[in-house]
Amino acid sequence: MMFDLTILGSNSATPAYGRNQTSQILSIENRLYLIDCGEGTQLQLIRYGIKPSRIKHIFISHLHGDHYLGLVGLLSSMHLGGRKDELSIYGPPALKEIIDIHLLYSDTRLRYPVHFIPTVDDEERVILQNEHITVRSFPLNHRIPCTGFRFDEPPPLAKINRDVCDELNIPSHLFSEIKKGGDYIDENGTIHQHTDLTLPPKAPRSYAYCSDTLNSGVYFSSIENVSLLYHEATFLHGMLVRAQETYHTTALEAGQIALKVGAKKLLIGHFSARYRELSPLLEECRSIFPNSHLATEGRMYHIEN
Ligand SMILES: [Zn+2]
Ligand SMILES: [Zn+2]
Known part of the structure:
Protein backbone atom coordinates (compact mmCIF):
# COMPACT_ATOMS: atom_id res chain seq x y z
CA MET A 1 0.00 0.00 0.00
CA MET A 2 1.23 3.48 -0.84
CA PHE A 3 1.99 5.41 2.36
CA ASP A 4 4.09 8.52 1.64
CA LEU A 5 4.64 11.89 3.26
CA THR A 6 5.46 15.07 1.32
CA ILE A 7 6.62 18.15 3.19
CA LEU A 8 5.08 21.41 1.92
CA GLY A 9 6.22 23.73 4.71
CA SER A 10 8.87 23.25 7.38
CA ASN A 11 9.27 26.60 9.15
CA SER A 12 7.77 27.97 12.34
CA ALA A 13 6.12 31.35 12.84
CA THR A 14 7.22 33.17 9.68
CA PRO A 15 8.58 32.11 6.27
CA ALA A 16 12.35 32.44 6.03
CA TYR A 17 15.24 31.37 3.78
CA GLY A 18 12.86 29.85 1.23
CA ARG A 19 11.10 27.80 3.89
CA ASN A 20 7.33 28.01 4.34
CA GLN A 21 4.98 27.67 7.27
CA THR A 22 3.94 24.20 8.35
CA SER A 23 2.01 21.92 5.99
CA GLN A 24 2.30 18.31 4.88
CA ILE A 25 0.56 15.90 2.52
CA LEU A 26 0.10 12.29 3.46
CA SER A 27 -0.69 10.06 0.50
CA ILE A 28 -2.34 6.76 1.34
CA GLU A 29 -3.52 4.54 -1.53
CA ASN A 30 -3.90 7.58 -3.80
CA ARG A 31 -5.99 9.50 -1.28
CA LEU A 32 -4.52 12.74 0.01
CA TYR A 33 -4.68 13.92 3.61
CA LEU A 34 -3.50 17.48 4.30
CA ILE A 35 -1.94 18.06 7.72
CA ASP A 36 -1.84 21.70 8.81
CA CYS A 37 -2.18 24.47 6.27
CA GLY A 38 0.09 27.44 6.92
CA GLU A 39 0.11 30.48 4.68
CA GLY A 40 1.64 29.55 1.32
CA THR A 41 0.27 26.00 1.26
CA GLN A 42 -1.65 26.60 -1.99
CA LEU A 43 1.47 27.82 -3.75
CA GLN A 44 3.40 24.83 -2.49
CA LEU A 45 0.69 22.47 -3.79
CA ILE A 46 1.03 24.12 -7.21
CA ARG A 47 4.83 24.02 -7.06
CA TYR A 48 4.87 20.29 -6.39
CA GLY A 49 2.04 19.42 -8.80
CA ILE A 50 -0.46 18.26 -6.17
CA LYS A 51 -4.09 18.84 -7.13
CA PRO A 52 -6.20 20.25 -4.25
CA SER A 53 -9.22 18.41 -5.68
CA ARG A 54 -7.60 15.16 -4.53
CA ILE A 55 -7.54 16.27 -0.88
CA LYS A 56 -10.46 14.68 1.00
CA HIS A 57 -9.42 15.31 4.62
CA ILE A 58 -7.69 18.27 6.29
CA PHE A 59 -6.27 18.08 9.83
CA ILE A 60 -5.44 21.28 11.73
CA SER A 61 -3.39 20.89 14.92
CA HIS A 62 -4.05 24.28 16.52
CA LEU A 63 -4.93 27.89 15.88
CA HIS A 64 -1.54 29.55 15.73
CA GLY A 65 -1.41 31.23 12.33
CA ASP A 66 1.59 29.31 11.02
CA HIS A 67 -0.58 26.15 11.06
CA TYR A 68 -3.84 27.30 9.50
CA LEU A 69 -3.72 30.74 7.84
CA GLY A 70 -3.67 29.14 4.39
CA LEU A 71 -6.89 27.23 4.98
CA VAL A 72 -9.58 29.74 4.00
CA GLY A 73 -7.71 30.59 0.79
CA LEU A 74 -7.50 26.92 -0.09
CA LEU A 75 -11.21 26.38 0.61
CA SER A 76 -12.00 29.37 -1.57
CA SER A 77 -9.88 28.07 -4.47
CA MET A 78 -11.57 24.68 -4.23
CA HIS A 79 -14.90 26.51 -4.53
CA LEU A 80 -13.75 28.56 -7.54
CA GLY A 81 -12.34 25.40 -9.09
CA GLY A 82 -15.80 23.83 -9.11
CA ARG A 83 -15.25 21.20 -6.46
CA LYS A 84 -18.29 19.04 -5.70
CA ASP A 85 -16.80 16.38 -3.43
CA GLU A 86 -17.27 16.54 0.31
CA LEU A 87 -14.31 17.79 2.33
CA SER A 88 -13.75 16.79 5.96
CA ILE A 89 -11.93 19.21 8.25
CA TYR A 90 -10.69 18.17 11.70
CA GLY A 91 -9.53 20.88 14.10
CA PRO A 92 -10.19 22.90 17.27
CA PRO A 93 -13.88 23.86 17.66
CA ALA A 94 -13.23 27.57 17.09
CA LEU A 95 -11.87 26.83 13.61
CA LYS A 96 -15.42 26.36 12.33
CA GLU A 97 -16.33 29.83 13.57
CA ILE A 98 -13.26 31.30 11.84
CA ILE A 99 -14.15 29.64 8.52
CA ASP A 100 -17.82 30.60 8.80
CA ILE A 101 -17.08 34.28 9.43
CA HIS A 102 -14.87 34.49 6.33
CA LEU A 103 -17.59 32.91 4.22
CA LEU A 104 -20.27 35.14 5.78
CA TYR A 105 -18.53 38.43 5.05
CA SER A 106 -17.53 37.44 1.54
CA ASP A 107 -21.08 36.22 0.88
CA THR A 108 -19.73 32.86 -0.27
CA ARG A 109 -21.68 29.62 -0.29
CA LEU A 110 -19.24 26.81 -0.96
CA ARG A 111 -20.26 24.58 -3.88
CA TYR A 112 -19.17 21.48 -1.97
CA PRO A 113 -20.18 20.13 1.44
CA VAL A 114 -17.78 20.63 4.34
CA HIS A 115 -17.97 18.18 7.19
CA PHE A 116 -16.37 19.72 10.28
CA ILE A 117 -15.19 17.39 13.07
CA PRO A 118 -14.05 19.24 16.22
CA THR A 119 -10.98 17.83 17.97
CA VAL A 120 -10.60 17.59 21.75
CA ASP A 121 -7.42 18.39 23.61
CA ASP A 122 -7.91 16.34 26.77
CA GLU A 123 -7.82 12.75 25.50
CA GLU A 124 -6.77 10.55 22.61
CA ARG A 125 -9.61 9.87 20.20
CA VAL A 126 -10.21 8.01 16.93
CA ILE A 127 -11.39 10.69 14.49
CA LEU A 128 -11.37 8.80 11.19
CA GLN A 129 -11.42 5.17 10.17
CA ASN A 130 -11.63 3.75 6.66
CA GLU A 131 -10.34 0.63 4.89
CA HIS A 132 -6.87 2.17 4.51
CA ILE A 133 -6.22 4.06 7.72
CA THR A 134 -7.21 4.81 11.31
CA VAL A 135 -6.51 8.36 12.45
CA ARG A 136 -6.30 9.40 16.10
CA SER A 137 -5.92 12.85 17.56
CA PHE A 138 -4.06 13.21 20.84
CA PRO A 139 -3.29 16.12 23.18
CA LEU A 140 0.03 17.95 22.92
CA ASN A 141 1.31 20.42 25.50
CA HIS A 142 1.32 23.86 23.86
CA ARG A 143 0.39 27.41 24.88
CA ILE A 144 -3.08 26.99 23.38
CA PRO A 145 -5.08 23.76 22.81
CA CYS A 146 -3.14 21.65 20.33
CA THR A 147 -3.40 18.08 19.09
CA GLY A 148 -1.10 15.74 17.26
CA PHE A 149 -2.36 13.14 14.79
CA ARG A 150 -1.42 9.51 14.40
CA PHE A 151 -2.14 7.49 11.24
CA ASP A 152 -2.09 3.68 11.48
CA GLU A 153 -2.60 1.30 8.59
CA PRO A 154 -4.67 -1.80 9.39
CA PRO A 155 -2.63 -4.92 10.19
CA PRO A 156 -1.74 -6.53 6.83
CA LEU A 157 -3.11 -10.03 6.25
CA ALA A 158 -0.85 -13.06 6.69
CA PRO A 200 3.53 -13.91 9.52
CA PRO A 201 2.43 -10.60 7.97
CA LYS A 202 4.58 -7.50 7.87
CA ALA A 203 4.18 -5.17 10.86
CA PRO A 204 1.65 -2.39 10.13
CA ARG A 205 3.13 1.02 9.39
CA SER A 206 2.27 4.26 11.14
CA TYR A 207 2.96 7.97 11.06
CA ALA A 208 2.70 10.41 13.99
CA TYR A 209 2.66 14.18 13.67
CA CYS A 210 3.62 16.31 16.68
CA SER A 211 3.27 19.90 15.55
CA ASP A 212 3.97 22.32 18.41
CA THR A 213 4.64 21.07 21.91
CA LEU A 214 6.68 21.27 25.05
CA ASN A 215 8.75 18.18 25.70
CA SER A 216 6.45 16.48 28.19
CA GLY A 217 5.20 12.98 28.75
CA VAL A 218 1.51 13.68 28.14
CA TYR A 219 1.57 12.40 24.57
CA PHE A 220 4.35 9.80 24.61
CA SER A 221 1.93 6.85 24.93
CA SER A 222 0.16 8.03 21.75
CA ILE A 223 3.30 7.87 19.62
CA GLU A 224 4.83 4.63 20.88
CA ASN A 225 6.62 2.42 18.34
CA VAL A 226 5.62 4.61 15.42
CA SER A 227 7.31 3.89 12.06
CA LEU A 228 7.88 7.57 11.25
CA LEU A 229 7.69 10.29 13.86
CA TYR A 230 7.52 13.92 12.79
CA HIS A 231 8.40 16.08 15.77
CA GLU A 232 8.91 19.79 15.97
CA ALA A 233 12.44 20.89 16.85
CA THR A 234 12.11 24.65 16.83
CA PHE A 235 15.37 25.48 18.63
CA LEU A 236 18.87 24.24 19.33
CA HIS A 237 19.27 23.01 22.91
CA GLY A 238 21.19 26.14 23.87
CA MET A 239 17.80 27.89 23.60
CA LEU A 240 16.10 25.50 26.03
CA VAL A 241 14.74 28.27 28.25
CA ARG A 242 13.20 30.02 25.26
CA ALA A 243 11.79 26.69 24.06
CA GLN A 244 10.13 26.08 27.41
CA GLU A 245 8.76 29.63 27.64
CA THR A 246 7.11 29.25 24.24
CA TYR A 247 6.04 25.58 24.71
CA HIS A 248 8.38 24.24 22.08
CA THR A 249 10.98 21.48 21.83
CA THR A 250 14.71 21.54 21.09
CA ALA A 251 16.40 19.30 18.52
CA LEU A 252 18.17 17.39 21.30
CA GLU A 253 14.87 16.77 23.06
CA ALA A 254 13.22 15.61 19.82
CA GLY A 255 15.94 12.94 19.54
CA GLN A 256 15.40 11.92 23.17
CA ILE A 257 11.64 11.62 22.60
CA ALA A 258 12.10 9.46 19.46
CA LEU A 259 14.40 7.17 21.43
CA LYS A 260 12.08 6.98 24.41
CA VAL A 261 8.95 6.08 22.43
CA GLY A 262 10.71 3.53 20.21
CA ALA A 263 10.17 5.37 16.91
CA LYS A 264 11.89 3.78 13.89
CA LYS A 265 12.69 7.05 12.14
CA LEU A 266 12.49 10.74 13.08
CA LEU A 267 11.79 13.76 10.95
CA ILE A 268 12.31 17.17 12.56
CA GLY A 269 10.76 20.43 11.42
CA HIS A 270 9.07 23.68 12.51
CA PHE A 271 12.44 25.40 12.36
CA SER A 272 12.88 28.82 13.91
CA ALA A 273 13.38 31.65 11.44
CA ARG A 274 16.60 32.47 13.34
CA TYR A 275 18.37 29.50 11.66
CA ARG A 276 19.57 29.85 8.09
CA GLU A 277 21.61 26.65 8.37
CA LEU A 278 19.74 23.62 9.64
CA SER A 279 22.62 21.14 9.87
CA PRO A 280 23.40 22.01 13.53
CA LEU A 281 19.83 21.04 14.46
CA LEU A 282 20.21 17.74 12.64
CA GLU A 283 23.59 17.00 14.21
CA GLU A 284 22.22 17.68 17.67
CA CYS A 285 19.29 15.37 17.09
CA ARG A 286 21.43 12.61 15.55
CA SER A 287 23.75 12.66 18.57
CA ILE A 288 20.84 11.03 20.42
CA PHE A 289 18.84 9.34 17.64
CA PRO A 290 20.93 8.48 14.55
CA ASN A 291 17.99 7.82 12.20
CA SER A 292 16.95 11.50 12.26
CA HIS A 293 16.28 13.60 9.15
CA LEU A 294 15.35 17.18 8.33
CA ALA A 295 11.83 17.81 7.01
CA THR A 296 12.77 19.19 3.58
CA GLU A 297 10.15 20.91 1.45
CA GLY A 298 9.22 19.08 -1.74
CA ARG A 299 10.73 15.82 -0.54
CA MET A 300 8.68 12.66 -0.29
CA TYR A 301 9.35 10.23 2.55
CA HIS A 302 8.20 6.61 2.18
CA ILE A 303 6.83 5.33 5.44
CA GLU A 304 8.25 1.89 6.17
CA ASN A 305 9.15 -0.27 9.09
ZN1 LIG B 1 3.88 26.72 15.05
ZN1 LIG C 1 1.96 26.98 17.96
Whole structure:
Protein backbone atom coordinates (compact mmCIF):
# COMPACT_ATOMS: atom_id res chain seq x y z
CA MET A 1 0.00 0.00 0.00
CA MET A 2 1.23 3.48 -0.84
CA PHE A 3 1.99 5.41 2.36
CA ASP A 4 4.09 8.52 1.64
CA LEU A 5 4.64 11.89 3.26
CA THR A 6 5.46 15.07 1.32
CA ILE A 7 6.62 18.15 3.19
CA LEU A 8 5.08 21.41 1.92
CA GLY A 9 6.22 23.73 4.71
CA SER A 10 8.87 23.25 7.38
CA ASN A 11 9.27 26.60 9.15
CA SER A 12 7.77 27.97 12.34
CA ALA A 13 6.12 31.35 12.84
CA THR A 14 7.22 33.17 9.68
CA PRO A 15 8.58 32.11 6.27
CA ALA A 16 12.35 32.44 6.03
CA TYR A 17 15.24 31.37 3.78
CA GLY A 18 12.86 29.85 1.23
CA ARG A 19 11.10 27.80 3.89
CA ASN A 20 7.33 28.01 4.34
CA GLN A 21 4.98 27.67 7.27
CA THR A 22 3.94 24.20 8.35
CA SER A 23 2.01 21.92 5.99
CA GLN A 24 2.30 18.31 4.88
CA ILE A 25 0.56 15.90 2.52
CA LEU A 26 0.10 12.29 3.46
CA SER A 27 -0.69 10.06 0.50
CA ILE A 28 -2.34 6.76 1.34
CA GLU A 29 -3.52 4.54 -1.53
CA ASN A 30 -3.90 7.58 -3.80
CA ARG A 31 -5.99 9.50 -1.28
CA LEU A 32 -4.52 12.74 0.01
CA TYR A 33 -4.68 13.92 3.61
CA LEU A 34 -3.50 17.48 4.30
CA ILE A 35 -1.94 18.06 7.72
CA ASP A 36 -1.84 21.70 8.81
CA CYS A 37 -2.18 24.47 6.27
CA GLY A 38 0.09 27.44 6.92
CA GLU A 39 0.11 30.48 4.68
CA GLY A 40 1.64 29.55 1.32
CA THR A 41 0.27 26.00 1.26
CA GLN A 42 -1.65 26.60 -1.99
CA LEU A 43 1.47 27.82 -3.75
CA GLN A 44 3.40 24.83 -2.49
CA LEU A 45 0.69 22.47 -3.79
CA ILE A 46 1.03 24.12 -7.21
CA ARG A 47 4.83 24.02 -7.06
CA TYR A 48 4.87 20.29 -6.39
CA GLY A 49 2.04 19.42 -8.80
CA ILE A 50 -0.46 18.26 -6.17
CA LYS A 51 -4.09 18.84 -7.13
CA PRO A 52 -6.20 20.25 -4.25
CA SER A 53 -9.22 18.41 -5.68
CA ARG A 54 -7.60 15.16 -4.53
CA ILE A 55 -7.54 16.27 -0.88
CA LYS A 56 -10.46 14.68 1.00
CA HIS A 57 -9.42 15.31 4.62
CA ILE A 58 -7.69 18.27 6.29
CA PHE A 59 -6.27 18.08 9.83
CA ILE A 60 -5.44 21.28 11.73
CA SER A 61 -3.39 20.89 14.92
CA HIS A 62 -4.05 24.28 16.52
CA LEU A 63 -4.93 27.89 15.88
CA HIS A 64 -1.54 29.55 15.73
CA GLY A 65 -1.41 31.23 12.33
CA ASP A 66 1.59 29.31 11.02
CA HIS A 67 -0.58 26.15 11.06
CA TYR A 68 -3.84 27.30 9.50
CA LEU A 69 -3.72 30.74 7.84
CA GLY A 70 -3.67 29.14 4.39
CA LEU A 71 -6.89 27.23 4.98
CA VAL A 72 -9.58 29.74 4.00
CA GLY A 73 -7.71 30.59 0.79
CA LEU A 74 -7.50 26.92 -0.09
CA LEU A 75 -11.21 26.38 0.61
CA SER A 76 -12.00 29.37 -1.57
CA SER A 77 -9.88 28.07 -4.47
CA MET A 78 -11.57 24.68 -4.23
CA HIS A 79 -14.90 26.51 -4.53
CA LEU A 80 -13.75 28.56 -7.54
CA GLY A 81 -12.34 25.40 -9.09
CA GLY A 82 -15.80 23.83 -9.11
CA ARG A 83 -15.25 21.20 -6.46
CA LYS A 84 -18.29 19.04 -5.70
CA ASP A 85 -16.80 16.38 -3.43
CA GLU A 86 -17.27 16.54 0.31
CA LEU A 87 -14.31 17.79 2.33
CA SER A 88 -13.75 16.79 5.96
CA ILE A 89 -11.93 19.21 8.25
CA TYR A 90 -10.69 18.17 11.70
CA GLY A 91 -9.53 20.88 14.10
CA PRO A 92 -10.19 22.90 17.27
CA PRO A 93 -13.88 23.86 17.66
CA ALA A 94 -13.23 27.57 17.09
CA LEU A 95 -11.87 26.83 13.61
CA LYS A 96 -15.42 26.36 12.33
CA GLU A 97 -16.33 29.83 13.57
CA ILE A 98 -13.26 31.30 11.84
CA ILE A 99 -14.15 29.64 8.52
CA ASP A 100 -17.82 30.60 8.80
CA ILE A 101 -17.08 34.28 9.43
CA HIS A 102 -14.87 34.49 6.33
CA LEU A 103 -17.59 32.91 4.22
CA LEU A 104 -20.27 35.14 5.78
CA TYR A 105 -18.53 38.43 5.05
CA SER A 106 -17.53 37.44 1.54
CA ASP A 107 -21.08 36.22 0.88
CA THR A 108 -19.73 32.86 -0.27
CA ARG A 109 -21.68 29.62 -0.29
CA LEU A 110 -19.24 26.81 -0.96
CA ARG A 111 -20.26 24.58 -3.88
CA TYR A 112 -19.17 21.48 -1.97
CA PRO A 113 -20.18 20.13 1.44
CA VAL A 114 -17.78 20.63 4.34
CA HIS A 115 -17.97 18.18 7.19
CA PHE A 116 -16.37 19.72 10.28
CA ILE A 117 -15.19 17.39 13.07
CA PRO A 118 -14.05 19.24 16.22
CA THR A 119 -10.98 17.83 17.97
CA VAL A 120 -10.60 17.59 21.75
CA ASP A 121 -7.42 18.39 23.61
CA ASP A 122 -7.91 16.34 26.77
CA GLU A 123 -7.82 12.75 25.50
CA GLU A 124 -6.77 10.55 22.61
CA ARG A 125 -9.61 9.87 20.20
CA VAL A 126 -10.21 8.01 16.93
CA ILE A 127 -11.39 10.69 14.49
CA LEU A 128 -11.37 8.80 11.19
CA GLN A 129 -11.42 5.17 10.17
CA ASN A 130 -11.63 3.75 6.66
CA GLU A 131 -10.34 0.63 4.89
CA HIS A 132 -6.87 2.17 4.51
CA ILE A 133 -6.22 4.06 7.72
CA THR A 134 -7.21 4.81 11.31
CA VAL A 135 -6.51 8.36 12.45
CA ARG A 136 -6.30 9.40 16.10
CA SER A 137 -5.92 12.85 17.56
CA PHE A 138 -4.06 13.21 20.84
CA PRO A 139 -3.29 16.12 23.18
CA LEU A 140 0.03 17.95 22.92
CA ASN A 141 1.31 20.42 25.50
CA HIS A 142 1.32 23.86 23.86
CA ARG A 143 0.39 27.41 24.88
CA ILE A 144 -3.08 26.99 23.38
CA PRO A 145 -5.08 23.76 22.81
CA CYS A 146 -3.14 21.65 20.33
CA THR A 147 -3.40 18.08 19.09
CA GLY A 148 -1.10 15.74 17.26
CA PHE A 149 -2.36 13.14 14.79
CA ARG A 150 -1.42 9.51 14.40
CA PHE A 151 -2.14 7.49 11.24
CA ASP A 152 -2.09 3.68 11.48
CA GLU A 153 -2.60 1.30 8.59
CA PRO A 154 -4.67 -1.80 9.39
CA PRO A 155 -2.63 -4.92 10.19
CA PRO A 156 -1.74 -6.53 6.83
CA LEU A 157 -3.11 -10.03 6.25
CA ALA A 158 -0.85 -13.06 6.69
CA LYS A 159 0.87 -14.42 3.58
CA ILE A 160 0.08 -17.88 2.22
CA ASN A 161 2.87 -20.39 2.73
CA ARG A 162 2.81 -21.87 -0.78
CA ASP A 163 5.07 -24.80 0.03
CA VAL A 164 2.82 -26.07 2.80
CA CYS A 165 -0.43 -25.35 0.95
CA ASP A 166 0.77 -27.04 -2.25
CA GLU A 167 1.84 -30.11 -0.33
CA LEU A 168 -1.66 -30.39 1.15
CA ASN A 169 -3.24 -29.68 -2.27
CA ILE A 170 -5.30 -26.80 -0.87
CA PRO A 171 -7.32 -25.18 -3.69
CA SER A 172 -6.27 -21.58 -4.31
CA HIS A 173 -9.83 -20.24 -3.97
CA LEU A 174 -9.57 -20.95 -0.21
CA PHE A 175 -6.45 -18.80 0.22
CA SER A 176 -8.26 -15.56 0.95
CA GLU A 177 -10.21 -17.19 3.81
CA ILE A 178 -7.04 -18.77 5.22
CA LYS A 179 -5.27 -15.39 5.09
CA LYS A 180 -8.12 -13.91 7.13
CA GLY A 181 -7.73 -16.62 9.80
CA GLY A 182 -9.82 -19.53 8.50
CA ASP A 183 -8.56 -23.09 9.18
CA TYR A 184 -8.57 -25.80 6.49
CA ILE A 185 -10.22 -29.20 6.91
CA ASP A 186 -8.94 -31.80 4.48
CA GLU A 187 -10.87 -34.79 3.03
CA ASN A 188 -9.88 -36.97 6.00
CA GLY A 189 -11.38 -34.45 8.42
CA THR A 190 -7.99 -33.29 9.70
CA ILE A 191 -7.97 -29.64 10.74
CA HIS A 192 -4.97 -27.58 9.61
CA GLN A 193 -4.62 -24.39 11.64
CA HIS A 194 -4.32 -21.22 9.54
CA THR A 195 -1.15 -20.31 11.42
CA ASP A 196 0.48 -23.47 10.00
CA LEU A 197 -0.55 -22.51 6.46
CA THR A 198 0.64 -18.91 6.47
CA LEU A 199 3.71 -16.79 7.04
CA PRO A 200 3.53 -13.91 9.52
CA PRO A 201 2.43 -10.60 7.97
CA LYS A 202 4.58 -7.50 7.87
CA ALA A 203 4.18 -5.17 10.86
CA PRO A 204 1.65 -2.39 10.13
CA ARG A 205 3.13 1.02 9.39
CA SER A 206 2.27 4.26 11.14
CA TYR A 207 2.96 7.97 11.06
CA ALA A 208 2.70 10.41 13.99
CA TYR A 209 2.66 14.18 13.67
CA CYS A 210 3.62 16.31 16.68
CA SER A 211 3.27 19.90 15.55
CA ASP A 212 3.97 22.32 18.41
CA THR A 213 4.64 21.07 21.91
CA LEU A 214 6.68 21.27 25.05
CA ASN A 215 8.75 18.18 25.70
CA SER A 216 6.45 16.48 28.19
CA GLY A 217 5.20 12.98 28.75
CA VAL A 218 1.51 13.68 28.14
CA TYR A 219 1.57 12.40 24.57
CA PHE A 220 4.35 9.80 24.61
CA SER A 221 1.93 6.85 24.93
CA SER A 222 0.16 8.03 21.75
CA ILE A 223 3.30 7.87 19.62
CA GLU A 224 4.83 4.63 20.88
CA ASN A 225 6.62 2.42 18.34
CA VAL A 226 5.62 4.61 15.42
CA SER A 227 7.31 3.89 12.06
CA LEU A 228 7.88 7.57 11.25
CA LEU A 229 7.69 10.29 13.86
CA TYR A 230 7.52 13.92 12.79
CA HIS A 231 8.40 16.08 15.77
CA GLU A 232 8.91 19.79 15.97
CA ALA A 233 12.44 20.89 16.85
CA THR A 234 12.11 24.65 16.83
CA PHE A 235 15.37 25.48 18.63
CA LEU A 236 18.87 24.24 19.33
CA HIS A 237 19.27 23.01 22.91
CA GLY A 238 21.19 26.14 23.87
CA MET A 239 17.80 27.89 23.60
CA LEU A 240 16.10 25.50 26.03
CA VAL A 241 14.74 28.27 28.25
CA ARG A 242 13.20 30.02 25.26
CA ALA A 243 11.79 26.69 24.06
CA GLN A 244 10.13 26.08 27.41
CA GLU A 245 8.76 29.63 27.64
CA THR A 246 7.11 29.25 24.24
CA TYR A 247 6.04 25.58 24.71
CA HIS A 248 8.38 24.24 22.08
CA THR A 249 10.98 21.48 21.83
CA THR A 250 14.71 21.54 21.09
CA ALA A 251 16.40 19.30 18.52
CA LEU A 252 18.17 17.39 21.30
CA GLU A 253 14.87 16.77 23.06
CA ALA A 254 13.22 15.61 19.82
CA GLY A 255 15.94 12.94 19.54
CA GLN A 256 15.40 11.92 23.17
CA ILE A 257 11.64 11.62 22.60
CA ALA A 258 12.10 9.46 19.46
CA LEU A 259 14.40 7.17 21.43
CA LYS A 260 12.08 6.98 24.41
CA VAL A 261 8.95 6.08 22.43
CA GLY A 262 10.71 3.53 20.21
CA ALA A 263 10.17 5.37 16.91
CA LYS A 264 11.89 3.78 13.89
CA LYS A 265 12.69 7.05 12.14
CA LEU A 266 12.49 10.74 13.08
CA LEU A 267 11.79 13.76 10.95
CA ILE A 268 12.31 17.17 12.56
CA GLY A 269 10.76 20.43 11.42
CA HIS A 270 9.07 23.68 12.51
CA PHE A 271 12.44 25.40 12.36
CA SER A 272 12.88 28.82 13.91
CA ALA A 273 13.38 31.65 11.44
CA ARG A 274 16.60 32.47 13.34
CA TYR A 275 18.37 29.50 11.66
CA ARG A 276 19.57 29.85 8.09
CA GLU A 277 21.61 26.65 8.37
CA LEU A 278 19.74 23.62 9.64
CA SER A 279 22.62 21.14 9.87
CA PRO A 280 23.40 22.01 13.53
CA LEU A 281 19.83 21.04 14.46
CA LEU A 282 20.21 17.74 12.64
CA GLU A 283 23.59 17.00 14.21
CA GLU A 284 22.22 17.68 17.67
CA CYS A 285 19.29 15.37 17.09
CA ARG A 286 21.43 12.61 15.55
CA SER A 287 23.75 12.66 18.57
CA ILE A 288 20.84 11.03 20.42
CA PHE A 289 18.84 9.34 17.64
CA PRO A 290 20.93 8.48 14.55
CA ASN A 291 17.99 7.82 12.20
CA SER A 292 16.95 11.50 12.26
CA HIS A 293 16.28 13.60 9.15
CA LEU A 294 15.35 17.18 8.33
CA ALA A 295 11.83 17.81 7.01
CA THR A 296 12.77 19.19 3.58
CA GLU A 297 10.15 20.91 1.45
CA GLY A 298 9.22 19.08 -1.74
CA ARG A 299 10.73 15.82 -0.54
CA MET A 300 8.68 12.66 -0.29
CA TYR A 301 9.35 10.23 2.55
CA HIS A 302 8.20 6.61 2.18
CA ILE A 303 6.83 5.33 5.44
CA GLU A 304 8.25 1.89 6.17
CA ASN A 305 9.15 -0.27 9.09
ZN1 LIG B 1 3.88 26.72 15.05
ZN1 LIG C 1 1.96 26.98 17.96
